[in-house]
Amino acid sequence: MSLRWSDLWRDVAQTALRLVPWPTEPGLRSVGDPGPESPVVVTGNYDLTVRRLVRALRGVDAWIVVAASGGINVWCAASGGHLTTHQVVAALKTCGVEERVRHRRAVLPQLAATGVIGRDVSRRCGWKVRFGPARADDLPEYFANRDQKTDAMRRVRFGVVERLEMACTWAAPTAFLLAAAAAPFRPGWSIPLAGGATALSVALFLGYDRIPAPRRTLFAAGAAILAAVCVTLAGGGAPALATGVAAGLVLAAVLTYDYSGTTPIEGGSHFEERRWRIVLDPERCDGVFSCWEVCPEACFEKRQDPRRVEIAYHERCVRCGACVVQCPKDALSFNDADGRRIEPDVIRRFKLNLLGKRVVASPQGKQGQEEAGTR
């Protein structure tokens, strides 16, 4: 597969500046030579996502419905209230795909399950939606398997490439800000500080989850020691040493903060949600398996007699809420640290802001001030 230069520079720029929205025009796209029976794939209008989806579908004849998601990637947009049931229904009804296909079946990205309620899309516009694989690259195999996901397709992978991408996403703004802050006072420190930010970002994403607890403290201590060694080798005096150690500690604090799950290795935000525990009411469960279908960490196992699920891997849960949002029986919910049940509707209604805190999204789409808790 060849990658054009114009695509390559956009990939690099959008990876480095992933923290800001990068919208593309919502509407209908086509890949290959799709016809009235070709599959329909829905995604958000983040430019990088749409271009990657087009690349992943090369060799497949398909329609792509790009729904408005505020120019944000699917997982963040769905968790933050920018890609919702309403956006998907609106896109399916207005983009013109209904005039081009005879069926009414659409594949949603699995990671949209935190914000798009599949059964509500069907109820509101007549389209039957399924959550496809977690990664667009698996779509050709998914279609070849007659729309069946393998276990590997359901799990979010965080391999070396994804880790380096996230390192780049955090290194670019922190390195730039540090270099810009130092430039007017100590121009000679700009490049070492930018280099330090980049090195710490790469170290964080490649190895942070392999550091034993307490990770944040050990990582911060490592950053401070590294800064002290570098300043000493460079012949800096006491003020430079103190500044270097402080910069290392601040950098470590900024980088290890779990901004709404950008570091899935931490398993949830730094707010009270990190102590929430997913619980199943077996009496309500009737074995629809929507939870099993959308869980990005494969926490569930199917049981057949009686037909229901079991939360087999509690420790994997990152508290994304996808299973709670999708369960038609409200059989799944979170319990807070005191064991109080947080009703599923609270999870459906409250969205994550950038810092990973649940707040109510106002009708205008701006974040309200009300905070989620037990009701």
Ligand code: SF4
């Ligand atoms: S917990 Fe809910 S979504 Fe999961 S199998 Fe039971 S009823 Fe279905």
Ligand code: SF4
């Ligand atoms: S079990 Fe945890 S990780 Fe899996 S979908 Fe539910 S909240 Fe998300």
